[in-house]
Amino acid sequence: MKKITPDPPLADPTFADPLLEAQKLKEAADRAIDYYLNPRLIKDPAAPRKPSTLFIVDPAADNETLLVHACESLASASIMASDLAGFIDGPQRSSLLGIQQVIMLGELAVNRVLDRLVPE
Incomplete structure (x- = not known):
């Protein structure tokens, strides 16, 4: 077999x-x-590396314009965080108010740079 x-x-x-x-x-x-x-x-x-151009800052923008927009954005974020903190209680409120304070300090720093900036 x-x-x-x-x-x-x-x-x-x-x-x-x-x-x-x-x-x-x-x-x-x-x-x-x-x-x-x-x-x-x-x-x-x-x-x-090719960065995304979806959200791009105009390379031709001068420093003063960029600082003014940064200051306005920080002021808006500070107000939004402060308003939202009014609706929250407890430790989350404290955290949100801490974030709001950091935003406000950034806004103050940008304002100080704007004050020192010599107009062209």
Whole structure:
């Protein structure tokens, strides 16, 4: 009677050099670690980064204009945070008032720069 399947090979195909296996395992582990902990290595470093132009500040805008808009934005954020704090109680209110104070300090710093700015 004929056999349908051939005899298995005499040599064990799973046997391999332990040093080679250890090297392959180390390389695989390094690739995995680099993929998750250092993703910049995976990307092509020669490709230039192209920033999004969806929200862009006009490069031709002068410093005074930029500072005035920053001051107005900070003032608006301060008022919004202060108004919202009126509706909240407890530690969240204290946190929101702390954020409002940081915004206000930023607004004061921008105002000081505007005061020192020499008109052109």
